[in-house]
Amino acid sequence: MLLKFCQCLLLASASALCQAASLTVDSAWARVSPPGAKVGVAYMTLFNPGAVAVEITSIETPAAANTQVHDTINDNGMLKMRQIVPLVVAAGERLSLEPGGKHMMLMGLHQGLTAGTEVVVSLTLATGEVVLVTVPVSQTNPAEQ
Numbered sequence: 001m002l003l004k005f006c007q008c009l010l011l012a013s014a015s016a017l018c019q020a021a022s023l024t025v026d027s028a029w030a031r032v033s034p035p036g037a038k039v040g041v042a043y044m045t046l047f048n049p050g051a052v053a054v055e056i057t058s059i060e061t062p063a064a065a066n067t068q069v070h071d072t073i074n075d076n077g078m079l080k081m082r083q084i085v086p087l088v089v090a091a092g093e094r095l096s097l098e099p100g101g102k103h104m105m106l107m108g109l110h111q112g113l114t115a116g117t118e119v120v121v122s123l124t125l126a127t128g129e130v131v132l133v134t135v136p137v138s139q140t141n142p143a144e145q
């Protein structure tokens with residue numbers, strides 16, 4: 001069975017796997033931002049192991065002013081992004097945020113995302129539960145290096 005509480009608080013490891021009561025997150029990474037960029041992007045896989053849908057009501061990180069999850073849509077050959085609201089992970093489902101698809105946008109970066117550093121992203125669920133995700137910053141997907 002899954003751990004009742006998120007233990008990420010206790011783990012400093014870049015590869016920490018976050019286990020929470022109703023949502024788990026893995027494969028998290030954020031791309032190094034170009035010099036001067038005010039927007040960054042992060043990827044991760046959200047998994048809802050439970051029997052009821054999980055809604056994420058807010059996403060925050062000390063690294064940026066405003067964090068949203070976007071979908072990438074093809075509008076007559078033009079790639080556009082739109083915010084996914086509400087952000088729901090259905091029971092037993094996985095929501096993958098990955099390059100070219102759905103992604104997490106860190107808007108209003110307070111400073112550049114530098115390789116080898118980490119940002120912490122907190123996901124607040126409709127239940128009030130907070131899931132903390134440690135996101136390593138990398139030029140490419142760490143899982144593919």
Ligand SMILES: [Cu+2]
Pocket residue numbers: 070081103104105
């Ligand atoms: Cu976006």
